[in-house]
Amino acid sequence: MRRVLALVILMLMASACSLHGAASSGGKSGNLTLVWGKETDPAGINPLKAGDVHAWEIFSLVYEPLTRPNKDLTVGPGLAQSWKQTSDTAWRFQLRSGVKFSNGRPLTSDDIVGTWEAYQKVGLLDHLFPNVDTITAVDPLRFDVKLKAPMPDLPNRLEIFWVLPGKEWRAGSFNPDKDLLGTGPFVSGPHVKGVSWTFTANRYYWQKGLPKAKSLQVRFISDDASRLAAVRTGQADYAITANPDVRRILAGDPRVKVQVQQTTDLYYLQLNPLWAKSKLRDTRVRQAIALAIDRKQIVDTALGGTGQITAVTPRALPDACDPAGVLGATGRDVAKAKSLLKDAGVSNLSFRITVAPAFGALRGPQIAQVIQQNLADIGVHMNISVMDGGAWLKEVGNGTFDATLNWLTGNGTASHIIGYLDPVSLPLFAKGVSHDSTVIGQIRKAISTPEGPGRKEAFAKACASVNNLAYFIPLVTKPTVIVYRADRVSPVFVPTEPAQMTFRDLAQFSKAS
């Protein structure tokens, strides 16, 4: 009996050490199977509906957008090879030739027209391309975009215009709720919801020699520590982590590398200047709070040394404002903050701040704790309230809050986040941002100014007003921390990612040499 028991235990241990552990690696890159330890399975697969980052990360394997950011974050060619502005409200785009969908059918400008029709018909995400009136085909590889109002950054905005097979969509043979059919490097394969998803190389992919991996297996692992464990044990080749101490944790393991990718995303603190019950309606009080915050402490303590100071226009973008212009960004000024509070006749101030980690502000509570300590130095008490995502949306949408802390994605244009401070632009923020006509006018002018020196100057003016009114305080950037097995895979990352597609160059991942 004992022998049988010992044998069973040995078999179980042997199974544990060998089963399903092998990730990646074939003999050469052409046989490479990548294994991605991903946080969660996307809620939906329809690019016309789903707007969250997890969906985008999956879309980007199969679909491609019209344009894509260059390394310096200027806009570059994607499926559209070139474009020109033919008037204030008209653009002509030239598609790349030789591009095929994964069913072998060539991409034509009719697909772009069909995709836009689909966006409009579903009616959920067409507002991501504001002012677009019509898209019409000129010939198989050219199409025109007509705008309702000037939009100089139209090509930047098309970095998230996913091109669907318009012909099949019109014919009803392609249902984006169920099917994935694009021009991207991978083709969707077996998907076990919440467990795994397999993709294989698209043999019609237009970039010769890509993708370098023959297949990709996505494994969904929600827990951060478990994702790290999966990478360490070789069950996954790469993953994203929210753990700020990851470099220290993995310091003793030479097989696992940590890569910090800068982004155009930023953490912000919003102080409500409008709500009748807000304790922060006085500009001097808001300025005092901005001056008291220690950004370096936020970076060091809450973000594990990652993150940089930024203005409301993310620092990596062309035309971005100088981060040093943000009150307190280059160093806190406690004495001045106290003086401002004194001038405002405020003492023993106590207010509530809401944080909603649900939308990806995973370090939000820790950042709020740093700010809480900072404000104690100027005699201000801040109560931190961590909220569910739905409750946060309701409170912020109603404008019934003193302060809130969250993050925003910057996308590839300086106009994206600052545009949210125009009350007519983003309903969610309308009741919690300044309605000062001067600053709104400056924001609108900056957004509509064409490329050139005038645009940077216009943004600088708008930023200066936002900084001075201190109702939207950019804190620090929100980089992405990636861990990968350097002994298995040789990854390629863009230095700064504007649209949360951390692995946008996945097609170039190869076997480690």
Add this chain to the structure above:
Amino acid sequence: MKSTVLYAGSVAARAVATLLAVSVLVFLALHFVPGGFEKLYLGSAGNEAAYAALRKMVGLDRPLVEQYLSWVAGIAHGDFGNSLLSARPIAEQFSVRIPATVELALLASLISIPIGTALGIGAGVANLRGQGGGLGRLAGALSASIPDFVLAAVLVFGASLVGWKIAGSSYIAIGDDPVGSVVHMLLPASSLSFFATGIVARTARDAVLAVRAEPFMTMAIARGESMWQIIRRHILRNIANPLVTVSAVNVGYLLGGAVIIERIFAIPGVGDYAVNAVNTRDYPVVMATVMLGAMAFVFANAFADLAGGIIDPRIGARRRTTR
């Protein structure tokens, strides 16, 4: 016999009434929680027109009573409906997730019930002999005070340090590879069973001590029966009822979904599904998972009720006279 059937009927009626009450409460609670599905789905960039379009698209613009009744009618016909997020049938997800949760719950029970029973009897018997009381209490205190997620995190970290590949991404469907599936479930099931083992052990120990006071135990000792004979003939029979009750309730609880353990070990179970659905306000999924958990709990309680009467006829007789 007739009275037993009547008792079983009253247990079933109570179960149905409980489930109906749960369905109403959950439905109302979900729809009055701030932030609707459309807002969470479209996120910060949504606008009123898009919210309205999405509500209409998924049928959330209908009156609440109509939504509730159509949902209950669906459940009565075995149709849980579709997820608002994925537009796929919830039953499709359940076909993957229920086996995972059941496997985890059963494995955890297979660990906790025998070990807990053995520890409890051991502690009880030691107590009868005036030995080992402190050790039993210490084990019970440890089991009650170490949360399963702490234990799970420690196990994951430890296993990853030694390169044990059952940490991190641990789930394999039992239909694909039964041995591999069980092996990969060992850490999560061990984490989950830790607390349950303590409860079973404490229940068994208390039951042993209660039995000790019975006259037949004094007689058995006076007859010179060995300790093993006393355990087998008198103790096990008399502590079976509380053990079945606590074990059944525990299994029912586990079948509702061991949320944190499922997340830590990347097990695509019902609990993990429910949490994601709550965060995204995927109402039909939340309703379906809560009802599933409630059903498991209610049926486990009903089973314990009925089994109690069968194991110990004195209890059945008491119930019939007091009903």
